[in-house]
Amino acid sequence: QVQLVESGGGLVQAGGSLRLSCAASGSILQINAMGWYRQAPGKQRELVASITSAGSTTYADSVKGRFTISRDNGKKTVDLQMNSLKPEDTAIYLCNADMILFTPLRTANYWGQGTQVTVSS
Numbered sequence: 001q002v003q004l005v006e007s008g009g010g011l012v013q014a015g016g017s018l019r020l021s022c023a024a025s026g027s028i029l030q031i032n033a034m035g036w037y038r039q040a041p042g043k044q045r046e047l048v049a050s051i052t053s054a055g056s057t058t059y060a061d062s063v064k065g066r067f068t069i070s071r072d073n074g075k076k077t078v079d080l081q082m083n084s085l086k087p088e089d090t091a092i093y094l095c096n097a098d099m100i101l102f103t104p105l106r107t108a109n110y111w112g113q114g115t116q117v118t119v120s121s
Contacts, residue, residue, distance in 0.1 A: 001025075001026045001027065002024070002025070002026030002027065002028060002099075002101060002108070002110060003024070003025050003026055003110075003112075004022055004023070004024050004095045004096070004097055004110050004111065004112035005022065005023050005025070005095075005112060005113070006020060006021070006022050006093065006094070006095050006112045006113065006114060006115040007020070007021050007022075007023075007115060008020040008021050008115060009093060009115030009116045009117045010116075010117070010118070011118045011119075011120065012085055012117075012118070012119055012120070013119070013120055013121075014085060014086055014087055014119055014120065014121050015084060015085065016085050016119070017081070017082060017083045017084075017085065018082045018085065018117060019079060019080070019081050019082070020036065020079060020080040020082065020093055020095075020115060020117075021077060021078075021079050022034070022036075022077060022078045022079070022095030022097075022112055023075070023076065023077045024076040024077070024097055024099070024110075025076070026101075027101060027102040027103055028076065028099050028100070028101060028102075029099075029100040029101060029102055029105070030053075030099060030100040031053065031073070031076055031097055031098070031099045031100075032052070032053055032097075032098040032099060032100070032107075033050055033051070033052050033053070033097070033098045034050065034051055034071055034078040034095070034096065034097045034098075035047060035048070035049060035050035035051070035069075035078075035095075035096045035097075036048045036049050036050075036069065036078070036080045036093055036094070036095060036096070037093070037094045037095075037096055038089075038091035038092065038093045038094070038117075039091055039092050039094070039114075040090060040091040040092075043091075045094070046060060047060060048060050048063055048067065048080070048093070049063065049067055049068075049069035049080060050069070051069045051070070051071050051078065053073065055071075057069055062088070063082075063089075066082065066083050066084045066085075067080060067081065067082050067083070068080070068081040068083075069081075078095065078097070080093070082117070085117075085119045086119060087119045087120065087121050088119075089117060089119050090117060090118050090119050091117060092114040092115070092116055092117075093114060093115055093116075093117050094111055094112055094113075094114040094115075095111070095112035096109065096110070096111050096112070097109070097110055
């Protein structure tokens with residue numbers, strides 16, 4: 001029943017902005033690190049941005065200065081604000097989280113299904 005569900009993807013013109021959201025649900029005791037990955041056709045999945053429970057962030061060099069990751073620990077959500085989008089940003093964006101679960105009590109890693117971001121020139 002534990003899920004990560006992404007939303008906010010779509011089609012935008014180069015230079016535009018999108019805000020992606022990822023919501024975690026289920027019997028979750030605690031969410032540790034959360035991150036956004038992306039995968040374009042013919043390319044390997046890459047880390048776009050990550051954020052720890054304390055708020056420390058990491059960004060891929062290609063998105064530094066353009067993307068901002070944030071989280072709401074109370075709502076169990078993580079967002080990715082994407083500005084100055086480029087055609088090279090076109091990909092499926094996936095949410096990932098390390099969390100502590102009940103039944104049984106354990107640490108687990110989950111992926112969302114992904115949301116498509118398409119940037120036209």
